[in-house]
Amino acid sequence: MHPETLAIYQSRMADANAGAVVPPISLSTTFEREADGSFPHGHIYSRSSNPNRDLLETALAQLEGGFAGLAFSSGQAATMTLLLALRPGDHVILGDDAYHGTPALLEELFHPWGLTYTRVDFTDLEAIRSSIHENTSLIWIETPSNPLLKIADIQAIADLAHNAGAWCACDNTWATPILQRPLDLGCDVVMHSTTKYIGGHSDVLSGALIFREDGDFYQRVRRYQTLGGAVAAPFDCWMLLRGTKTxxxxxxxxxxxxxxxxxxxxxxxxxxxxxxxxxxxxxxxxxxxxxxxxxxxxxxxxxxxxxxxxxxxxxxxxxxxxxxxxxxxxxxxxxxxxxxxxxxxxxxxxxxxxxxxxxxxxxxxxxxxxxxxxx
The missing domain is CATH 3.90.1150.10 (Aspartate Aminotransferase, domain 1)
Incomplete structure (x- = not known):
């Protein structure tokens, strides 16, 4: 389906109670077990999953062409959780022009924890190649960059990352999946501050990660989403789903x-x-x-x-x-x-x-x- 259709189709949910066209907001923090201890609707506790968050995560994955999405309480929470899935001693490469909160996370939180990072001009592929170390585990692309709107060649940089055995992530907030699909160009993960275009009305704070495929990295990040608890609230997810439609x-x-x-x-x-x-x-x-x-x-x-x-x-x-x-x-x-x-x-x-x-x-x-x- 085309993006216009996907945005409408993937935000639907069958409402057994009233047949509502718009998905109801599920504010419950806990969900009932059957007598045998099972959970017939798949939900246990809202930090782990919630009907509204499930809908949003599925819709975002479909829009980006990915395997699965994870919704967070902010874009920074999404970035932080992804970085937490790396290991002390790992090395990250980041563009010299990027949203200032991303290098701030690396410098103030993760560098003392044991991550190292290098900032280079992402319009220069040779500069990226020469900055790759044996312990480089992640190359973080932001294109168009903030605030100078530098353009990075996503496919070429993803190839550099994979040839070095590293993951490649792309902050796609400015482009949105409507204008650019980094997973189709080889990236492993896409990050969105869904506060921005996906919400679209300056009234909801949230973030998301979308993974191209299942695997250890995705499973680790998903586990940390639940353990850390920086998840998007049900009402925020409902608002974001409304935003995807337009x-x-x-x-x-x-x-x-x-x-x-x-x-x-x-x-x-x-x-x-x-x-x-x-x-x-x-x-x-x-x-x-x-x-x-x-x-x-x-x-x-x-x-x-x-x-x-x-x-x-x-x-x-x-x-x-x-x-x-x-x-x-x-x-x-x-x-x-x-x-x-x-x-x-x-x-x-x-x-x-x-x-x-x-x-x-x-x-x-x-x-x-x-x-x-x-x-």
Whole structure:
């Protein structure tokens, strides 16, 4: 089935009580045994499984083309649980441009625990190859990257990982399974901050891992999901399932608008650089064309005049909301370096934009008036 159909079909559940079309929310934390001690519906305790979580995990696995999904209380909880399934002494390779919470986890939590890691430019395959050690167990891809939208060649990097006997994971939050399917390109695991596009309305915090196939690594992570207990709540799963039903329509519309904004910003005299893989001038454009169906709804723009000019533009917009996050129906803008803190490597004149569902002309007019005030 096509993604549009899968998103609807996989979120259905037969309701024996009332025949409800929309799956009911199952808030029960525990489930009744039969007289012989068996569990006829497969559920024992909600930390282990829940009807709403089962539905969500199945739907996400179907959308990504994977064997199974695991839903967590946040994207960070999903990433942390995956890293916990590695061993002290293992080595991880991560891109030099990535969501700042991922290297923070590695540095503050897992490095003292015994993991080592190397950050390299993921647009340089030779740099990745030369960073692989005998103890490299995981290569973590993020493409498009946050916040510079660098494009990594998923298939080529997955091949490097597998040739070295390592796992390959991809943070697919920005692309979503509608635009990019890393499991089809050789990745073993996909991570989503489902808070973002899959939820789609900035009102639910959650994360997910989707595995390409069964095996020891998957079983270990699944066991840690239950032991650690950082699982998605039933109501959150219900909200996320609702989000999957409109995911395709939302992401296609947002991506089309983002392209128009990128083209406008690329031509504006107050703009130093636009980072958007849909532009032919983007260094990763050809690879993005190969592995993405569209170029996404995220873009970053560097403003001439430094940090003060960037903050001034963010302060003048009227339709964009100045807020951290992305993937919702409302357009957001933020000065990313100030969010990431004193150790950031993000350019001080960079604004990160998450494009929502407003009309493109209105968003362009808003950006134009904010930028024109600089000139």
């Amino acid at each position: 995911l395709t329509t939302r992401v296609k519309a947002q991506s089309a608008t983002a392209m128009q904004l990128a083209q406008f910003l690329h031509e504006h005299p107050a703009v130093e650089a636009v980072h958007y893989p849909g532009l032919e001038s983007h260094p990763g454009h050809a690879i993005a064309q190969k592995q993405m169906t569209r170029f996404g709804a995220m873009l970053s723009v560097q403003i001439k005049g430094g940090s003060d000019a960037a903050m001034a533009v963010a302060g003048r917009v009227q339709l964009f909301t100045r807020a951290t996050s992305l993937g919702g129906i409302e357009s957001l803008i933020e000065h990313r370096a100030s969010v990431e803190g004193p150790n950031t490597t993000t350019p001080q004149n960079l604004l990160r934009i998450s494009v929502g569902l407003e009309h493109a002309d209105d968003l362009i007019t808003d950006l134009e008036q904010a930028l024109n005030a600089l000139t």
